[in-house]
Amino acid sequence: MRLEKREAPSAAMLWVAPLLAAAASVLLTGLLFAALRVNPLAALRLLYIDPLANANGVAELALKMTPLLLCALGIAIGGRANVWNIGAEGQFTMGAVAGGGIALVLGPGGGWYVLPLVLAGGIAGGMAWAAIPAALRVGANAHEILTTLMLNYVAQDILSWLVHGPWRDPQGFNFPQSKTFADAATLPTLWGTRLTPIFFVALLAAPCAWLLLQHTSAGYRLRVAGLAPAAARYAGFSASGTVWLSLLISGGLAGLAGIAEVSGPIGQLLPTVSPGYGYAAIIVAFLGRLEPFGIVVASALMALLYLGADGLQMHLQLPLSLTGTLQGMLLFLLLAADVLVANRIVWRRAP
């Protein structure tokens, strides 16, 4: 077997490859279930179908989708500019910390202005956390993959310190958690489910990201910088501008995701506020091929995996760590299938 480069990427394969990857993924997941000694068909049903059985399930899916979609859009915008933000997890956490901090400081009083302030605080927190790697990359050439990743651990430790120490709820029976946020600082829920309006903000963010990338001069500069850095230099596009823009957008979106989580379904600060959304979003961004609309689909799929894994834990006592395994496997398979977009396979007998 040999790979031969196509003259132009295959448009058909662009659609076929993800389907192939999905089919192979279902097959491998079934095998994995068999290896874990559970009935593969029952488990697959719990994983992919049961979460969507009723309206509440769909709302839960949308709720899980929200942080994944927001974080992945930011990662993808950076990725298109060849700026790899692995730090969405930390920016998510710092968004929760900053916005949550405002909610705690304002306390039970306050009016309509509280919630916008809390949300803005969350966005600013995520941006500020992403500004550190941006400054280090622009000022000191330190690679953002490693700095953003390190800052994830730092953000987690800061949150843990806050809820164990200064921000611990005095009436919380010594549990490491903050007071619950006041109503004015909490997102409204819709239709009797836990879904918040931020889901629609996230959905709207996708066409905005597409507009930015495809129809603005700033987006054009980002794409050129990502595809051909030498062409960007030749054209005179600022390299540091690219880094700042993509990391600040990325951080702001992750921060929004973080505050939406704590002022939404969680309602307070806990030692951990993300079950790895920031990391899963990297997978989502790649699964969506760094394209905003692809990412909408990929985030829905990934949210389904999270919900399905909850169901598997509840009904079959399978561990939650299954999620990461399935996520990684799915991306492996898509990366492998994507080879067919740019190449064709030539079967040849040995000479």
Next chain:
Amino acid sequence: MAEGVLILSIVVATLRAATPLLLAGLGELVAERSGVLNLGVEGMMLMGAAAGFAVRALSGNAVLGLMAAMLAGTAMAAVFALLTLRLLANQVATGLALTIFGIGLSALTGLPWAGVPAPGLAATIWPGLAHAPPALQQVLLLDPLVWVAFACVFAVDWFLRRTRAGLALRAVGESAEVAHALGTKVLRIRLAAVLFGGAMAGLAGADLSLAYTPMWAENMTAGRGWIALALVVFATWKPWRLVAGALLFGFVTIAQFQAEAFGLSLSPDLLATLPYLATIVVLVLISRDSTRLRLAAPAALGKPFRPTD
């Protein structure tokens, strides 16, 4: 005397904390010198840690555990190699997927052993360890993996600088196209380098779960795979400088636990940020001289090679 033992214990603890970083870093260093950037170190380490602990627990044999760990790391690296070398997938994306996959799969396979206590490697080898005099006890705590790690530095340095195969590996990392034009088997060399990186990461994981903190816990590497990646940059891709980096980090890790002994009372959560902050500081210091870094870095790092063109 007591002070002497304290200093000795700090030295020993530093060496022990440096060992996993050194092992994983050396493996990644070799892979990167061949031009392949594998961001999956964390995932390979975790698989090594889980597999090593499980096999030792099942067989009661630590050596078998270590071998299983290396095999697990190699298997993970083989997946990476298949995707990036054979199918020309993006190295950054594949490496990240490998880490996320490894975190999940190690948690899944290690589940039965989570929280199960086990004796450390040193205690297994020296059954009388607990009753030895304090100073001797410290020296004996330097388990064989510590020595193996340092021997590996020697070996890798010698291999890269003094052997034909090492020369070919460096050449492939410099320019796969030129090496190919001269008749060097690029993919074969890169495959070997990536698999070596996997075996070393697996061993580093086993060092954590069998020797350093003898137990298995989900995500127990806590970013050490990533710190190892940063150390390779810090070392400007030279084995001996990796030792300096690993020792520095070993010391920072230890300082975190020893802080109270020195009368520093800070929240353990804030102290835990030290190694990560130190990584960032070190990266900034080494990266500021961008020209030097570019010269030291393998020129073909991260670039895929298609043999048919």
Next chain:
Amino acid sequence: MPDSPPPPPQAATPLLAVIGLSKRFGAVMANADVALSVMKGEIHALLGENGAGKSTLVKMIYGLVEPDGGRIEWEGREVRIPDPNAARALGIGMVFQHFSQFETLTVAENIALGLGGREMPDALAPRIRETAARYGLAVDPNRHVFHLSVGERQRVEILRCLMQAPQLLILDEPTSVLTPQEAQSLFTVLRRLAAEGCAILYIGHKLEEIRTLCHTATVLRAGRVAGTCDPRLVSPMELATMMVGSELVQPRRRTHKPGRVVLTVNDLTLEPGDAHGIPLQGVRFELRAGEILGIAGVAGNGQKELLAALSGERLSRPSAIRLGAEAIGALGPVARRRAGLGFIPEERLGRGAVAELSLAENSMLTRLASPVVAGGLVRRGAARALAKRLIERFKVRAAGVGASAGSLSGGNMQKFIVGRELDARPLVLLAAHPTWGVDVGATIAIRQALLDLAAAGAGIVVVSEDLAELFEIADRIAVLSSGRLGEAVALSQLTLEAVGLQMTGHATAECLDAA
């Protein structure tokens, strides 16, 4: 040239015979039914335009590309050459056009890798010195390649081949990077090798060179053999016609009336951007409207740095560079472009254009302003119209404005880039190697476009290693050597030899005397 090559010794069977060799890359037939035979001691030229299939043919002979059909015979026996090691085992050596060297390794390490044996570099050093001395190719085995000049690097390449006592030596356009003097000393070595019985397959496109050096010439056109001849017995025009397949039309020169000064460079001094770079030292020149200034020089003498400083990718003292009266030394590329500076970079894909983007999107690369951009938004229609205009005006062969830049041939892509920069009506245009690696048709079109732009009143700076090109279109020529720019001299007072001497770093005054 007084010395004509000695006749090749006659032998019954050719050393190398290629019979019916074919190779297809996708839709392109790179080689179709190619036949060629080389005798012992013969210097055999392989001629053809860019893309005629010369490189593919020698890569098949050297085991780098696997043929689809046909066979290769070595001393009368059919052989298979799966990789370069097999080629070397037969006694075939190859000197690549883009040197196959590792910059960060030493000469000895490079040669050791190229020999493919088991020997360690240290053990090779004495043998390297010995071979180098025998052929007069002075090289220090322990030096790192990035310290070497282009000429020295080529010596390393040749030395690498000589170390294995080759019976056939293949050279791919070896003089394209050499000064005329360096080329002469290369020919001395090649003649000596041929006299010792080594066969030489020499790829080239400089017809004069081939007429003085080679015994036989095989001409390739569009992947097929267009003819074989004795180059000493046919005229350059006949050879050129055989290569192109039709009569050539040379660009028309205009009569040159220098206008006001449009570009002034005054004491431009710049540290190199990276460790392999060359510092610019006190560069000064003036460019007038309607004038084409040629900057000659061997690659690696500061061309990259000079272009970066002029285009704005590197900044300098504001008054070091003036466009008209405006001091632009401290302005970036966008501001300089707005002030009326155009720039055609050396690399087409990845610098002058983005391979993955469409022509419409590539037309915006240096035109990201009104009318293509309005209020931060890209007006797709305007971009498509611009691309369409460029395609029509400069006769770019492409599938349409939606075709990706990577799908165009080198010549067509270069026409598009040149067109984009010309269409912006620059006051001053910088052109780096504007016809490098471009087919003859596109070369003539591009040179004509540059001449027309100058005739319309713009000033043009052309940086090129191709002296023939500069002599064809420039009004004055200055030589860049070790980061210093010599005096710009009018074409009428220059000879090729004088410029060549300056390129090797000899004093300017002597050259002028010689001229």
